[in-house]
Amino acid sequence: MRVFGKDPVADPVADPVAVLSRIGYLSEENDLPGWMNVAGLIRYSRAFYPAWDDAYAEELRQAFALDPAARIRSLSKGQKARAGLLIALAYRPELLVLDEPSSGLDPIVRRDILGAVLRTIAHEGRTVLFSSHLLEEVEQVADHVTMISQGRIVLSAPLSTIKESHRVDGRVPSLDEIFVAHVGTAAAPEPGT
Amino acid sequence: MRSPAIAIAWEFGQRVRLGMMVLFVYMLVVGTIMLVRFKMGQPVSLGDVGKMVALVVGPVAMTFMYFLGVFSFGFASDLAARESTYPARMFTLPVTTRALAGWPMFYGASAMTVLFLAGEFFLRWEPAGILGRFVVREWGFDGPLMIWPPLLAAVFLAWTQALTWMAYGWRGLRVIVTVLCLISLDASVFVATQYKIPDLVLVAFLLPQLPLAYLAACFAISRARRGDVPDWRGMPARLSRISDVFRRQRDHFPSAARAQMWFEWRQHGRSLPVWVAILLPFELALLFLARDEPEAMTFFTVFGVLLTPPLMAGFVAATVSRSNTSGRDAYGVPPFTATRPLTSAALIAAKLKVTLLSTLATWLLVLVALLLGLALSGTLSVVIQRVNEGIEFFGRSRTVVSMLLGLLALMASTWKRLVHSLFLDLSGREWLIKSSVLLALSLLVIIWPIGRWIHDDRNVLTALLNALPLVLAVLVCVKMSAAAWIATRLYDGRLVSDRTLVTGVAAWLVAVLALFGLFTWFWSTPHVAHYFLLLIAILEIPLARLSAAPLALAWNRHR
Incomplete structure (x- = not known):
């Protein structure tokens, strides 16, 4: 597998600027340092990315209503997700990787994250790699969908193709229904059946 | 399983069965070898301190460390964390706090007692007849079994459990408090043995500590069950906020x-x-x-x-x-x-x-x-x-x-x-990190008897001093081989630039030569060979372990 024409395992180690500085990553884990405040997080992250945009970072901070003096550990889960999204977007990465970004978040924060994804794709023509169990959100933003079950790809195609190919009697099923149809149910049979 | 006590016993049994089997098989094998050699007219006697340490004290010490980790749930937790190391999954069980504290302590104390009694029996055993006999040893095992060593081990474990299950206000404080308390306990008993305090007095000192440790453990677990974790991190933060007022924009x-x-x-x-x-x-x-x-x-x-x-x-x-x-x-x-x-x-x-x-x-x-x-x-x-x-x-x-x-x-x-220890800790491999800790702790336990054996036996001391240059030379060879292998891996993986590699090696050589120069100036005597000082200088200046740190981090970063 190659990212920007380079080996994403070997080359980020040997040449991090060529690969990692062009990728924005929002982790499913909440691993921002709790002792940092928001201003310190921005100041620290800025040093690593030559393409960091101060004005855009400030715009995002205000849009996400993040107090610069607030410690990361004192933020709610949603606010931490916004802080992580801020430092993933502020340098306008060519590839944005979001690992379960909406997991456990309220609808307002999920809206912020999806909005950021749409802006990145629509305004700047960049690529977003987005993993999620919330398939209704995937339907809203994805161009291409890959479904994985037990470590194996069960379906990978453009969203429009998937929808069309699963149309039954004029009705287009949801991605949830398509996923269940491909993967099957994992539930144990009822006792006595 | 129909009772919490049996369920908890079963869980510990699953954890320790491998260690117990290994120890049992080890003692069986050693005992069999001793019997066979006795039959062949070449008896192996545990009256010799060195053999005692190698054959009995070492394995018992390692098992002791292993039990400390298992019965305090230390292997499965972050010892430096502020939160209690008691498994949180057990707090929601319909079991009283006294039972959650008491059963692990009871089973741990029992296991420690059996371990130390088994060690004492083995130290007193000698091949004779068909199965052997128990004998008086020259170095003090001259009567009934000593009660205080197994009791000390049980108390040691009980306090380890109580102190590690406690929540602390600062990260890392648990390790310091626990180590200091255990060192104090150990030192007290050591001083008592040096002053030949009667065994009954030692037992009277140790026995009441079991219920005290139990009460402390109950307190710790009841707090942890409520989610009560003290937080003292705010204290320096409040102080730093005062300075924030005067700090200019960075x-x-x-x-x-x-x-x-x-x-x-x-x-x-x-x-x-x-x-x-x-x-x-x-x-x-x-x-x-x-x-x-x-x-x-x-x-x-x-x-x-x-x-x-x-x-x-x-x-x-x-x-x-x-x-x-x-x-x-x-x-x-x-x-x-x-x-x-x-x-x-x-x-x-x-x-x-x-x-x-x-x-x-x-x-x-x-x-x-x-x-x-x-x-x-x-x-x-x-x-x-x-x-x-x-x-x-x-x-x-x-x-x-x-x-x-x-x-x-x-x-x-x-x-x-x-x-x-960066190269170990950054590897991210739990088995590697915990094995190294276990090995280091075990070495700490046996270093005293080995040191005493070397000190007491003139022949051993002489042989060791004669072999010292050879030993140092072997260590230098191992170090340089490891360093060369690491340098190759760093170069092949493009983890460091050529310039960094060359600069690093040059800096290390300069440091070694400088230290060697100081040694020769300080010890300008014909009694100490210069090559000996050079070997020490090479071993003193870190190279292989430091160089391996980027390799370990890369290995961890991309797994």
């Missing part, structure tokens, strides 16, 4: 390397100076008590203060390798750090620079505090007098250089202890 970092240094400093750079600063007042207070005491007390205190930074560095070292103390995966590199556009070598370089700054800050604090303490307590004159006597005897330059070298050696030792 400029941007000039480089990614500088930003990463700032991050590492804030993560762990202040740990060592802070912990030493906490201990210093208690140590320096002894100087005020020593005013009217013999000089030995003053120098004992001074040496204690000077040894504090290297000693504390051993405890703080674990925090140096943690990139994010709040990460779920205690051993892996959190994504926040792994995705930094920095090479693994640059990440390591930031850690090394910060540990250097941390060491310098700590020693500045120690030296200033020590001078103040000596001056205010009126004991500075005692120290100056001794220094003057040294100057008269050895000469001014040699005395001054010796003192400076001694200070440099302590500072270097402090820094080395902060970074020497």
Whole structure:
């Protein structure tokens, strides 16, 4: 597998600027340092990315209503997700990787994250790699969908193709229904059946 | 399973069965070999201290450490965390807090008692007849079984459980409190045995500690069950907020390397100076008590203060390798750090620079505090007098250089202890890290009997001294081979540039030659061969373990 024409395992180690500085990553884990405040997080992250945009970072901070003096550990889960999204977007990465970004978040924060994804794709023509169990959100933003079950790809195609190919009697099923149809149910049979 | 007691016993049984089987098979094999050799007319006697240590004390000590980890749930938890190490999954069980505390303590104490009694039986056993017999040993096992060693082991475990299950306000405080308490317990018993205190007195001292430890454990678990975790991190933060008022808006970092240094400093750079600063007042207070005491007390205190930074560095070292103390995966590199556009070598370089700054800050604090303490307590004159006597005897330059070298050696030792385990801790492999800890603890336990055996037996001491150059040469070969292999892997993986490799090797060579030069100047005597000093210089200057750190981090970063 190659990212920007380079080996994403070997080359980020040997040449991090060529690969990692062009990728924005929002982790499913909440691993921002709790002792940092928001201003310190921005100041620290800025040093690593030559393409960091101060004005855009400030715009995002205000849009996400993040107090610069607030410690990361004192933020709610949603606010931490916004802080992580801020430092993933502020340098306008060519590839944005979001690992379960909406997991456990309220609808307002999920809206912020999806909005950021749409802006990145629509305004700047960049690529977003987005993993999620919330398939209704995937339907809203994805161009291409890959479904994985037990470590194996069960379906990978453009969203429009998937929808069309699963149309039954004029009705287009949801991605949830398509996923269940491909993967099957994992539930144990009822006792006595 | 119909009762919580049986369920908890079953869980511990699953955890320890492999260790118990290994120990049982080991003792069976050793006993069989001893019987067979007895039949062949070549008896192996455990009356010899060396064989006793190798065949019995060593394995029992390792099993003792293993039980400490299993029965305190230490292997499955982050010992440096503030939260209790008692498994949170058990708090929601319909079991009383007394049972949650009591059953692990009971089973642990039982296992320790059986272990030590088995060891005592084995030490008294000798091949004879068909199955052997129990004998009196020359070195004190001259009566009924001693009760206090198994009781001490049970008490040791009980306090380990109580103290590790407690929640603490600061990260890492658990390790320090537990180690200090256990050392105090051990030291008390050791002093008692040296003064030949009757066994009954020892038993009377140890036995009441079991219920005390149980009460402490109940308290710890009841707090943990309520989710009560003290948080003292706000104290320095409140102080820093005062300075925030006066702080001007910070400029941007000039480089990614500088930003990463700032991050590492804030993560762990202040740990060592802070912990030493906490201990210093208690140590320096002894100087005020020593005013009217013999000089030995003053120098004992001074040496204690000077040894504090290297000693504390051993405890703080674990925090140096943690990139994010709040990460779920205690051993892996959190994504926040792994995705930094920095090479693994640059990440390591930031850690090394910060540990250097941390060491310098700590020693500045120690030296200033020590001078103040000596001056205010009126004991500075005692120290100056001794220094003057040294100057008269050895000469001014040699005395001054010796003192400076001694200070440099302590500072270097402090820094080395902060970074020497980076290559293990950064590997992210739990089995590797825990195995190394277990091995180190086991070595600590057997070092005393081995040292005593070497000291008492002239033949062994002579043989060891004669073989020392060869031993050092072998160690140097191993070190250089490891360093060459690591350099090859670093080069092939493009983890460091050619320039960094060459500069690193050159710096190491310069350090070795400088140290060798100092050694030859200091020990300019025909009784010490120069090649011997060179071997020591090569072994003293770190190379392989430091070089392996970027390799370990890269291995962890991409798994």
